[in-house]
Amino acid sequence: xxxxxxxxxxxxIKGMLDLPDxxxxxxxxxxxxxxxxxxxxxxSVANDMASNSDWLIPAFNEMYRVLENNRYAVVFYGWxx
Numbered sequence: 001x002x003x004x005x006x007x008x009x010x011x012x013i014k015g016m017l018d019l020p021d022x023x024x025x026x027x028x029x030x031x032x033x034x035x036x037x038x039x040x041x042x043x044s045v046a047n048d049m050a051s052n053s054d055w056l057i058p059a060f061n062e063m064y065r066v067l068e069n070n071r072y073a074v075v076f077y078g079w080x081x
Contacts, residue, residue, distance in 0.1 A: 013055060016062035024066045026073070031059070033078040 002008070002018050012029075032048045034056070063073055 013058050013062055016059075016066050019066045021065055022068045025068055025071050027063050027067060028074045029063075030076040031056075035078055037078050 002015075008015055032045060032052065034048060034050050034053050036044070036050075037048050038044050067073055
């Protein structure tokens, strides 16, 4: 069972498995972009490569399962893609 108003430091897929279907009113996420992103100074984001994408489909499947009907999921993504 997940308690409200508590931050859990978990793998997102494993954490969502603890949630019942249609129990979330909004999802806001900023996952890795998987595009080998580099900013203007050449800095990169750890694990931001397409080869590190095995979690992507399972995570979105769980988000779809837990999100209530007619609610929102906001997913940030790289502006350059």
